[in-house]
Amino acid sequence: MSFVLKTSRLLIRPLESEDFASYQELVRLSLESTNNAPAEQLFEWYRLSSPLQGMLYQPPFGDRALILTSTNELIGVAGFVPCLDFFALIPELQVFGSEKLKTPEIGLFYAVHPDHQRRGYATEAASALIDYAFQSLKLKRLIAATRYENVASQGVMKKLSMKICRNPFPEPEWLQIVGFVENVRPD
Secondary structure, three states, X not given: OOOOEEOOOEEEEEOOHHHHHHHHHHHHXXXXXXXXXXXXXXXXXXXXXXXXXXXXXXXXXXXXXXXEOOOOEEEEEEEEEEEEEOHHHOHHHOOOOOOOOOEEEEEEEEEEOHHHOOOOHHHHHHHHHHHHHHHOOOOOEEEEXXXXXXXXXXXXXXXXOOEEEEOOOOOOHHHOEEEEEEOOOOO
C-alpha cells in the first residue's frame, strides 16, 4: 500500500534516510508548537512504518516527504493520520448517540517549510492526497484540524473545498477548527 504521488511541481513519497536533516529543520521551524516528540524518533517511525504498512495491508499513515521536483529538495511533509476524539463536539460531524463517545476519523495534514510557504504547495499536496484517499483507498471522508489563529491552514482547507466548522469549545486546542471533505463519487 506504499504509494508515491506526482503533481505538477511535487513528488510525494515515503521519507528516506537522506531526508533527515531537512525533516529535522522542518520539525524545528514548523511543527515545534504542535508536536513535542523528538524529530529523530518521529522520522524513524515514519520512515520505517511506510513499507510495513504496505506489507500488512494497512492504511498509509504518517509523514510523506514533499519533494520539489525542480530542485529535488524536501520542502515539507503531508499525509494521513488516524484521529480518535470527541468529534461530536463539531455539530456537522455528529453521529447519533456519540455525544459522550470518541469517534474515529482519518485526518489530512500538511506542513511546508517557512521558506516555501505561500506558493500553493500545501494545497497541491493535499489535493493529490485527497484524490488518492478517495479513488484508491475508497475513504468516505477526510478531516483536517487546526487552531483558531492558523488562518493559513484554514485557507488551504477552503481551497480544497472543505466545509469549515468551528468547535464551540476551546479544547482540545488542536480541534478548534475542523475542515472536512466527503467522497461524493465512491465508485
